[in-house]
Amino acid sequence: MQAVGHWPDLAARLLSETGIDVGLTQKGGLYLSRSPETFAQRARDLATVKSRFPGDYHFDMLDNAEIRKRVPHIGPEVVGGSYSPYDGQANPLRLLHALHRAYLQRRGRVLSTGGVSDIAVKDGKYILETAAGQVVARRIVLAAGLGNAHLGAMLGAEIPVKPVRGQILVTERMPPMFDIAIEQVRQTEDGTLMIGGSWEEVGLDVATTFDVTRRIAEDALHFFPALKAVRVMRSWAALRIITPDAAPIYEEVAPGAFLVTCHSGVSLAAVHMRDTAGWIAEGAIPAAMSDFDRRRFLL
Template sequence: MDEAEIAVIGGGIVALSVAVGLRRLGRRVVVLDEGDSAIRASRGNFGLVWVQGKGDLLPIYTPWAMGAVEIWPELAEWLQEFTGIDVSLEQLGGLYLCRSEADLALRAAKMASVAANVQGSYRYSMLDNKALRALVPQVGPEVAGGSYSPYDGQADPLRLFHALHRAYRRLGGHYLPGAGVASIATTARGYSLDTGQTRIAAERIVLAAGLGNAALGRMLGVEVPVKPVRGQILVTERVPKVFDLVMEQARHTPDGTMLIGGSWEEGAGHDTATSHDVTRRIASDAQAFFPFLKGVNILRSWGALRIITPDASPIYDEVAPGAFLVTCHSGVSLAAVHMQTVAGWVDKGAIPAEMADFGLRRFGNHHEAAP
């Protein structure tokens, strides 16, 4: 039986961010990664490093997200120096585009709510079409306007994924591929994890397996309220870079292509396939947003599943003694704070004040699994 101080269950960006942080603190860590057969949001991620809109349903999420993007440059610099991988961080500001006046009004209300969470210290602007086109001339005349925030940006999620795995290995972390956890049992010293091929004894465990946290939670008698929401992304052929700002609906990549998104599909279940009606609608919206795309070829598309909680905010909770739940949708945006603050919480066992209200208790008794 393998032994570790802390077993991190999951192999994506969230899990590895925490695992790397724990190794930097000197803890003996094992990562149990189900592998490429898992539904892995990390490889389908749009790559935003983003604050806009976060916290309208849970006010503490706004300062948490702001703090996360503020320390992201430290993470990017450390990964470059330690692993040699440039994760292509850019933080030049971000836009959210609205096609209709009704959408723009809803966006304005949401942004005002977010700003109120931090007593006005959150900077943003609501732009009409004229102001928007002054900032990005390529925006089409049919676009009603949008919101702008200087905090937002992007990173390459696949490079980040690669860099975190390389950093973990170089720090001497123990990594078990193809190690999905079939059962969790409590022991006198902590937990025993059964993968079907081996058993792992750990004093503490971290549940960081995305949508898989629902099943892991039930092994501990806890209901983790996460659901899949599919998003579909289109990738264009290489085009000249015509704007520097990142947009929630579109962004240039360092490779010269553009990523175009904009779907929120709650009824897709765990199906990651693309669908013609949704990709057609995304392409139609993209051409309205940016008329220059009408002559640009789409090379490929994919679908991926977001990990969404009832208030679209992270959950951080010690769901049983020494068992730490870490689940969120924005694994890229929150990577730096997961490596620092969340890893520190798992290490010390005392939850910091800024994390205290992210627990399951905000959902009432929903966290108690059925017998």
């Protein structure tokens, strides 16, 4: 919820610093359901979120007719879906590009030489081994995605992250179809539809598979029958970085060594830039964030 509030400022700052428009829209979002059972489960899940959120939290469960008013393309058989006023979307490729450009403009240095192969501690400093030589630092951030498990082991810290594969279908460019973010079919501002995805525990395998891409296409046609006439240009798979409860971990795992890992690095970018970078600069993660350290997995 904090990230939702901070995203407009992040997008504006990136535009003014780098000239890159990350395509932020915050017009709410839909999560569609294929069956009455998944619709009911969605309602229960969101009721749980609402009951635990310490403030106002709003969502609506919409039937087919109510969704149709906002999204005329919706299929006649779709049971319904949830609407959240907090949802939005941005272009992740442009976000990555903008963050890199801003970092370099602020005299950040990037060593793209295969990463950190070893970490030693000497006189209260970390000595990082890279193919480009040693990097010595008082403070380090473990932000290497799935690579954090390996880096943590070098510091004697067990980092519980696992890969979960997601497959996506990408279509040709289409005229604007939706003015709202939709979980299962997202349209980027250049017109491409990104359809998916999947949640599969298959280790580090990033292959696409026929059974999953077919299921994704079937779901998409159920939700939006008009997609039958749209050409799929490519499919891809990538690995999510998932903790045991799929929530982020923020923790100082050794003195001056901060672990930052999450699944939703796009959504949370606004918090990471505004707050998390400050915690690390100040040398401590605030006590208010202690719910996000690894001790929760020991309970």
